[in-house]
Amino acid sequence: MYNKFKLSQKYLRYYFTASNGKGHGIHSPFVFDFITNVLNDKNRYPAYAVVEDLRQSLLKNSTELTVNDFGAGSAVDKTNRRSISSIAKNAAKPEKYGQLLYRMIQYYQPATVLELGTSLGITTSYISLANPGAEVITMEGAPAIATTALENFRLLKLENIKIIGGNFDTMLPQFINNQAFVDFVFIDGNHRMQPTLSYFNTVLAKTNQFSIIVFDDIHWSQEMEEAWFTIKNHVSVKCSIDLFFMGIVFFRNDFKEQQHFTIRF
Ligand SMILES: C[S@@+](CC[C@H](N)C(=O)[O-])C[C@H]1O[C@@H](n2cnc3c(N)ncnc32)[C@H](O)[C@@H]1O
Numbered sequence: 001m002y003n004k005f006k007l008s009q010k011y012l013r014y015y016f017t018a019s020n021g022k023g024h025g026i027h028s029p030f031v032f033d034f035i036t037n038v039l040n041d042k043n044r045y046p047a048y049a050v051v052e053d054l055r056q057s058l059l060k061n062s063t064e065l066t067v068n069d070f071g072a073g074s075a076v077d078k079t080n081r082r083s084i085s086s087i088a089k090n091a092a093k094p095e096k097y098g099q100l101l102y103r104m105i106q107y108y109q110p111a112t113v114l115e116l117g118t119s120l121g122i123t124t125s126y127i128s129l130a131n132p133g134a135e136v137i138t139m140e141g142a143p144a145i146a147t148t149a150l151e152n153f154r155l156l157k158l159e160n161i162k163i164i165g166g167n168f169d170t171m172l173p174q175f176i177n178n179q180a181f182v183d184f185v186f187i188d189g190n191h192r193m194q195p196t197l198s199y200f201n202t203v204l205a206k207t208n209q210f211s212i213i214v215f216d217d218i219h220w221s222q223e224m225e226e227a228w229f230t231i232k233n234h235v236s237v238k239c240s241i242d243l244f245f246m247g248i249v250f251f252r253n254d255f256k257e258q259q260h261f262t263i264r265f
Pocket of ligand 1: 068069070091092093116117118119120121122123124139140141142145166167168169188189190
């Protein structure tokens, strides 16, 4: 993981070199539409308050959970205790990005959404509320965290979510083998190069031209930047959008040749 100084330097570079986020100079109609109707949709949807109320209550919850950390930089077999409030503070994607995922799902209406890394279910709740008719599958390796997420889904009466417990490395290939297609995937766990590339290649087998894959924290470390570079240049990717804290890839045939965009968000 880059230190704070290095990450800030990278962020400033992104901020001053990215397209201005209003769509000026973007020649792709698809990306222009994405910027106008999704990225810059300033509506305050009622679901936002529902999820942010949940986040606020989790931020005040001092209950401690035993956490088996599978993620980047931690030994797989190390167990430790963490409060729900610290997990809500440190692991959940901030409001701005949860709401962007909400708008993407509302706009593109994927039938099946897969999330790798449920944590307490804050982003999963955004995903679920964006399209209650979609099937949402979310994977989490730490049993105590998965149980808390399940309680949160019950509290919000979210009925379209299925949690799969276990390590992505084994659960993902099993799940993908039984799917015809994956429409929307959010990869937000185990931020290391090889696992990220492996998850990408596994889900790629079941993508079609309308599938969308979103990667979290693509500039978090050199490894993640290398993974993002490989992914966005993969022959099957038609368009990539770099929002610094998230990277999105599309496979649509509208793109005659591969195009990469970095957009200020
Ligand atoms: C960054 S958090 C997810 C945050 C969540 N998407 C949100 O925005 O609210 C990543 C989660 O992935 C889980 N995780 C990381 N690597 C994993 C692996 N290899 N298998 C299963 N779970 C894993 C961690 O336990 C952690 O809860």
